[in-house]
Amino acid sequence: MSGLITLVSLMYLVSAACYVIGLHMMRTPKTARNGNRVSAVGMIIAVIMTFLIVINKHEATMTGSIVLAAGLILGLAYGTIRARTVEMTDMPQLVSLFNAVGGGAAAAIGTFDYLSLTAGSHISFAFSFPVALDLVIGGVTFSGSLIATGKLAGNISGKPISFPGAKLLNAIVVIVIVAAVVLTIGFPVNAWWLVLTLVASLIFGILMTIPIGGADMPVVVSLLNAFTGLAVAMAGFVIDNQALIIAGALVGAAGTILTLQMAAAMNRSVMNIIAGGFGTGDSNSAAADDVPVNVKETSPDDVGVQLAYAQNVMIVPGYGLAAAQAQHEVAELAKLLTDHDINVNYAIHPVAGRMPGHMNVLLAEVNVPYDQMKQLEEANSMFENTDVSLVIGANDVTNPAARRKGTAITGMPILDIDKSKSVVVIKRSMSTGYAGIQNELFSDDQTHMLFADAKKGLQDIIASTKEYLDE
Amino acid sequence: MSQELYTNIAIFVLSILVGFEVISKIPSTLHTPMMSGANAIHGVVVVGTILIALEAHSVLFYVIAFIAVFLASINVSGGYVVTDRMLQMFSKPKKTDDQKQDGGDK
Structure with a gap:
């Protein structure tokens, strides 16, 4: 044996x-x-x-x-x-779902082992401590990830949901969790401590994720990924299994790194994102009034001319591309242009989309070569030589307001699209992005707006570009 | 502190450090597949759930064990399959290049 x-x-x-x-x-x-x-x-x-x-x-x-x-x-x-x-556009919610089930399974292991003990018996710190952590982290991850899945899938409103007294309620739940953990660790075995810990953790998971809005999702999904890893590692401590400890720790580290990178790409702290919303309510309402009036509208026909006579084209995808499932049209347009010796590249912001690397996956699905996907810094060095930048469904990550002080997105690394010779923005309306402020790029001299759904707009552009390229 | 616990903590801490080292250089293009791959790896929790399932001896524990095994199995199978699907797309452009060349030859 x-x-x-x-x-x-x-x-x-x-x-x-x-x-x-x-x-x-x-x-x-x-x-x-x-x-x-x-x-x-x-x-x-x-x-x-x-x-x-x-x-x-x-x-x-x-x-x-x-x-x-x-x-x-x-x-x-x-x-x-x-x-x-799963459709590639639905990938974020699936990844989030797998976080939920992993965290749930880890919490179930802790529950099982704690309930296996004789009620009233004293347990060692070495067992009770990981059990408590397993239940808390696993519970928070399970309910939090399910809420995130619902938000990403559109079953729950993607907007930040907040209600009066939310902070107070959060504080109470945290106190209950701490108390329940202390009871689990320091007192003889009692099934009610476990139930209390688990229920309070599940509630906290919901409260934590509910106030977080769409564009912060990449941070939340990777944070919950890290949590799942830690929960699994704790389950490993509970049942004394090194495979779980090692794998859980690896995933915990991976998730943590991604979370920090995503937060850095938005110039916000993880705590700030978890606290929910973008900035304060004041800055949102103040900014909403300041609608630029001097935007220039354009037609698919005009965009077709611009593209047909360009040498270097930069496509800037954002969540709107995923939402409209327009990745095939993007690839078709890019192929049309490259077949006529026009250089096409893609500028991808780290937090574009709803999870880390979301845009890259969509573009890979439609066979966009890996070396055409330019990361933030490389893309920014190319905009000066770009004739036309085609912005599809991206907003806040292109806003030059981030370079000024005192805006909701100040300091956020952005794509320097305003440096390219001409900018075309495909967007359904002038509605603001997640940060709730108007995009100053839209009122720039070289910017033209094409108000359309990404898919429909691209189809029209493809048709007109073909005419000018004599196809 | 028991020797066992000390060993487990040492393994935990060192694994976290290895994780930081291995992950920190991944290009953002591969963030989603990497996250999904890590997702599959925490599916190892299935090992733990199998071990508890064989200790179950009453209805309550059967139920908990079933939930645990069911959730963990979704995690591990779904995680690996979906990661493979994604990475298959990342290696696809080569094929299209080949096809283009084939077309040119004709």
Whole structure:
């Protein structure tokens, strides 16, 4: 038996190494897919080893085995089907859903082990502390991620939802969580402490995510990803399993780095984003009045001329592109232009879209070559030589107001689109972006607005560009 | 502090540091697949859920075990499949280039 435990422990270590190597290989597009496969092999090894223990122990009851088999089959089937059928535009909510189920499973492990203890017995700090953390982090992640999933899918309003007394309620829930954790850690086993911890954490997860609005979603999704990792690591402490500890810690670190990068790309602190809304209510209402009157409207025909006679074109995608599912039209237009020896590149802001790297995934779906996707700094060095910048559904990340002091987005790194010779913005209306302020780019001299849905607007532009390119 | 706990904490801390080191250089283009890949990795929680399922001996524990196994299985299968789908797209442009060249030859 101890021989088996040695083998299993060593193989868990091998699987953990696979995760590290797999993540490492995800650093470049060339090796990324194999990296994911290496990580999957590690996962299969870990699961096989776990089944070796199950078979060897003979402890599982018949019902237990059926429960296990049913859970596995149903879960694997559901997960695979969802992953196979999801539209690329719906990716953020699926990633968020997987955060929820991971956190939920971790919390369930803690619940199971704590309830297995005899009521009234004293437990060591080494067990109770990770159990409490597992329940809190897992619970917050589960409910918080489900709310985020609902917001991303549009089932719950994507706008920041706040209500009077929200801060007070938050404070109360936090106090209840702290009290419940103390009771769980410092007192004899009592199922009610666990229920209290779990319920308070679930409520806090909802309260935490509800006030966060659309454009802050990349930060929230990656933060919840980090939380899930930590919850899994805590579950590893609870059941003394190193595979869970290592993998959970890796994901926790990965999520943390992404969260900080996303927050930095918006020049806001993570705390500020969690607190909800953009700036204060005052700045929002004040800015909404200041609607620029001197925007110039343009027609698809005019845009077609501009594009047909340009040398360097920069496409600037944003959430509006994903919302309109217009990625195929973008690719079609880009192909048309490149076939006529016009250079086309894409300027992608780190927080464009609803999750980190959202735009890159959409563009990859329609076969945009990797080297045409320019990150913030590289793109900014190219705008001076850009003849036409085509802004599709991006707003706040292009607003030159970020360079001035005293605006809601001051200090946020932006794409310097105003440096290009001509700017065309495809947008449905003059409504403001998430920050709630008017985009000064729109009233610039070289900017022309094409008021249309991204998909329809692009189709019209493609048609007119074709005419001027003699197709 | 027991030796066991000390070992686990050491593993936890070192894994976090390894995670920081490995992730910090990923280009933003690959942020979504990387996050999704990390998502799949925390599907390892399925190992823990299998281990608790075999200790269940009453209705309440069967229910908790089922929920745990079900959720974790969604995580692990969905995570890997969707990450693979995404990364497949990132390697696709090569194929289109080939197709273009084929077209040119004709």
